[in-house]
Structure formats: C-alpha cells, structure tokens
Amino acid sequence: MIRHLPSALSSARLAAAPALALLIVRNHWTAALACFACIAASDLLDGPLARALHVASPRGARLDIAADLGVVLCGFGAFAILSVYPWWLLLVFGAMFAQFVITSRHARRPIYDPIGKYYGAVLFAVLGVTLAVRDGGLIIALTSAVLAFTVIAIASRMFRLLRAGRRDADPALPRHHLSGYS
C-alpha cells in the first residue's frame, strides 16, 4: 500500500489543479493559497519519497511531470481568465513542454539539462508569489522573468542537445558531465 504513496501524491496534485483554478476564478484567495501550499508540498515530497521507498520509475516520473503541467496550466489559465496573466503565456508553457518531450524522445540518451530541470519549479514559485503578493508591477516583472527564463532554458537545452549529438558522433570526446539527467 505504502509503495503507491508517491503516485497517489502526484495523482492528488493533478486532481487538485482544477480545484485551484476554481478557487482563483471565484476569488477565494486564502483557500487558493492553502490549496497551492498542499500542491507544492506534494511536489516536494513525491520524488524523495519514491526514491526512499525504491519505487522510482519512468511511469512515476511521467505522472509527476503531467501533474506539474496540469497545475501550471490550470493556475495560469485561471489567472488569464481574470486578466492577471496574458493567455499567450499558456501557449509558451505548452510549447516549452512539447519541446522538452520532443527533444527527450529524439535524444539517443538522456540529456543533462540543469536549467530546464528548474523550469517547473520556477513556474510553481511564480504561481505562489502571485497568489501571495497580488501586485500589478510584480506581475509584469514575473511575466518578463518567466519569458527570459524560457528563452534561456530553450537555448540551454538546444546547446546541450547539440553537444550530446557531437559526443555521439565522436566517441573520443569526454562524457563525464553526464549526471543529474532530466
């Protein structure tokens, strides 16, 4: 039973995403903040718990990513309904996720990408700060920061993908940096 706890946490996070959106759209800010705190806690716990219980699996990792994407899309979607964030930001996140999936599938082996690894965490932080602070100037700053980070994350991933491709083509090149896969 306890083996399923990490997956249950990720599934609960995915299920809580529409509830978070509803709370935001209906202006229940304290409840939305509490809901978000639970979501963030589950995101922090599921990975270490899966490793501690020795049940970490590619399927669990995929569920974790899907839950994170669900929270990000629901949270920012709700803010877009309220005109807090622009709608096109959702397209940026969708494109970023698609880019991550495509480059992961087409790479011959996992790509070490330290910047892309933190992309989801940055978006979670932006959601949390928006819920807690609620200021127009801050929203502009956060939107610009997210866009800048997106560009840097894409550039970093492309650079690492090209480097990995070159390494595959030339076995004489070193591979010792390949740790902490994403």
Add this chain to the structure above:
Amino acid sequence: MRVKLRRLLQILGVVLAVLVIAGAATMYATNRTHDTPLLVVNQSGRATALVVYQPGLSAFQQEMTDAFLDGLVDVGWRVEVTTVGDRGPQYVAPYGLVVFGGPVYWSSPARPLRRYIAQVKGLHDMPTAIVLTGLGSVKGAKAEAEHLVRAAGGAIVASLALTIMRPNDEEAMRAGERNRVTAARLAREAGRQITPPAR
C-alpha cells in the same frame, strides 16, 4: 569541487540575466505612455468632462474607465477621453470635471499618471474624480492619488480603487456576482453620482 563551482556560477549567471531582463522590461512597461487622439463621447452633453487615463497592460483599466464614462454619459456629461501622454491636455480649467485613471503598480499609482497629475495646470478647485485599478491592495495608492490631486488644487468628488484579486463588494460576491462585474457596476454608479451643472 570545480564542477560544483561551475554549476553555481551558471545558476548565478542565469539568475542575474533573468533579473536584469525582467527589471528592464518592467521599467519600460510601467513607464510607457500612450498618446491617443482626443475622443468625444455624447456631443450634446450639458457640460464637458475630461477623462485622462493610463490603459495599463491588462484590459481591466480600460473596462473600468469605460464603465465610469458610461455613468457620466448617463447623467448628461459630454466627455472628452484621452490617454496619459506627451500630447494630452496640459490645461484643464475649461472643463467642468476632470477624471484621472490608471493602474496601480508596486502599491502606487502608475508613474506616468502621477507625473501628469503633478504637472497639469488649471486644477484649482476643479471637481476631480479618480479611478484606479489594481490586483490586490490598492488603499495606499488611492490615498496617494488623492493627496496628489489635492496638492495640485483639485476638489475630489469621487475616488475609486477597484481590484481584480480582492472582493470589490463582499455582499455582492456572496450573492454570486462576479468580482469584475461588481467593479464595472461600481464604476458606472460612481459616474452617475456626478451630475453636470445645469446649462
């Protein structure tokens, strides 16, 4: 050790780049002015009101300005509308009412609006209304805008600070009215409260 230091420098570099870009973009977006031609609404109104506003980045300020303007038109004002910019009216004494509108950034009215209120001429004893919009706490910004208007000599007849992420009317919200709809209703009602002088 060397790899860790390199990784740390990489993260610091990314954080610094993001902060610089976000800071510059925020400065640009919050200080940008928009010059738009003067638009006249309700040509046959009894007296003329001037509405000068900064649109902001979301549609909220525009919607609330429009709602307030609709309220003014409802009670018979002829309204001239323009945005805060270099070519906006600098002398407002010929008007019967002046309305300043703008978004709240960093708990303060947007800087171009503050600059405009401080430099505009002819506000002495002029009936003046303020329509601010923000996300959360707008009380401080409202007080600051009122202070600026009084310092410029204006007589405040209405002062509104409407929000997206805080209930504009608790009772209406409990009754199921959407916060944005409440905000527009309050803006329109406030506009209707200011009757133009008889001809």
